[in-house]
Amino acid sequence: MTSDGMFSDIPVEIGVVYEGERIRKQTMHVELGGPQVKEKFEILRVKSPEEVHDGEVKVLGPDLSEMAVGGAIPFGICVEVAGAQLEADMEAVMERRIHDFCNWIEGFMHLNQRDGIWLRADKKAVARGLTLNHVGMVLIRLFRSALPIIDRISVTLITDPALVHRWHAAAVQTYEERDARTRGMTDEDVDVFYGCSLCQSFAPSHVCVISPERYANCGAISWLDGRAASRVDPKGPIYEIQKGECIDPETGEYEGVNRVVKEKSLADISRVQLYTAFGYPHTSCGCFECTTFYVPECDGLGIVNRDFRGMTPTGLSFGSIADSTGGGRQVDGFHGLSFEYMRSPRFLRASGGWERIIWMPSDVREKLKAYIPADLYDLIATEKDVTSMDEMLAFLRAHRHPIIARTVTNEVSTSDTLGSAPGSHRDIRESRSLPQGPGTGVSITFHNIRLHADRIFVRKGRK
Ligand code: SF4
DSSP: OOTTTTTTTSSSOBSGGGTTOOOOGGGEEEEEESTTOSOEEEEEEEOOGGGOOTTOEEEESOOGGGSOTTEEEOEEEEEEEEOTTOOGGGHHHHHHHHHHHHHTBTTEEEESOGGGOEEEEEHHHHHTTOOHHHHHHHHHHHHHHHOTTOOEEEEEEEOOHHHHHHHHHHHHHHHHHHHHTTTTOOGGGOSEEEEEOGGGGTOTTOOEEEBTTBOOTTSSOOHHHHHHHHHHOTTSSEEEEEOOSEEETTTTEEHHHHHHHHHHTTTSOOOOBTTOSSSSBOOBOSOOSEEEEEETTTTEEEEEETTOOSOOTTSOOHHHHHHHHOSSBOBTTBOEEOHHHHTSTTTTGGGTGGGGEEEOOHHHHHHTTTTSOHHHHTTSBOTTTOSSHHHHHHHHHHTTOHHHHHHHHHHHHHTTTOOOSTTSHHHHHHOSSSSOSTTTOOOOOOOSOOOOOSOOOOOOOOO
């Protein structure tokens, strides 16, 4: 799809070919939302027909050409739709398509979701006349084309900070209401999970498996949302997964999940265990709201979220850790998560759950306060407590974090028969993603690349 046809009045090209386009700081005209801005959001609401001014695009606040070059501004996107077959249950899944459709615009980049969105407009695109009004027009046409069940649609793009502030609060309230619907449901209550392959354009081997107790990595799609989407479009990117036989209830491994993930990942991934960060963890694309990182010094896990701008005590930023996590791989200890999954009773249960968590940003800890066991809350360090690994280990010892006892137990057992609990040192050594085998150091997986080499030397590793 290009601007030759339905987009001839848009000054840049439109097409799926632009989906992976990245806009670097040097070529960016302006950033909309993103980590430097506190308030940003995108939301789609199903309304009654008389509430939707069909085809209308509103821009509330300055447009792209009126913004200071190189700046970052608060930003909101609100899409309203109506249709005889539309239900509120479908909102979250349709909302997720904003990400795809914005990325089809040449010189316009969209990352993340909900109140974590991060967009950039490229200098060349703005110089060619791209405006937010055009962005709204493109969204309307792509939504209509992809989802014919939409009868009426309007788009509002907000750049006025006071209005973003007001709309943001309402959007956050809606996200919370959506998330709360599946709380209390268990994975045993259902025979069917849902799979999502929407992010395969960025991570070809990634498949999200969405169960009542394991919310999607992006934090935007619940089990109920998956059910609504697969009913409307059974052949679409969100589909039913019959759980099949439960292979291991502790790690959350199911025969039906393995079969579908293998098929959808083109055999790249053949086993997935839903409640662990080690062994055969759920894959991570790049849209996760947070990620864990493994801390070998104490066999613990830290958690860092996308909006955290500082350094973790390991000296790595969110970006560096996310590079180790994403891409549709299974990397021990580096595991993409949503906030809602951290509210689940199954949260990393097979890896030790909350007892394994040693560090997280203070605002994340505060946000999850009601879900972290009360006796562990103060034992999890934040950036306000420690800034280095030495301080981290001293904090854990001083606060008698359970990871200390666990580390001692594992050290004793590894000198004897090797502990076999999931996620123990033994798992780490036997894993396929961390250093393994004599002298190998690391394992490297290549996807979709071509290599040319005049000569290759393979040397036997030294002991
Ligand atoms: S993170 Fe998962 S659920 Fe969310 S859009 Fe991507 S594949 Fe789908």
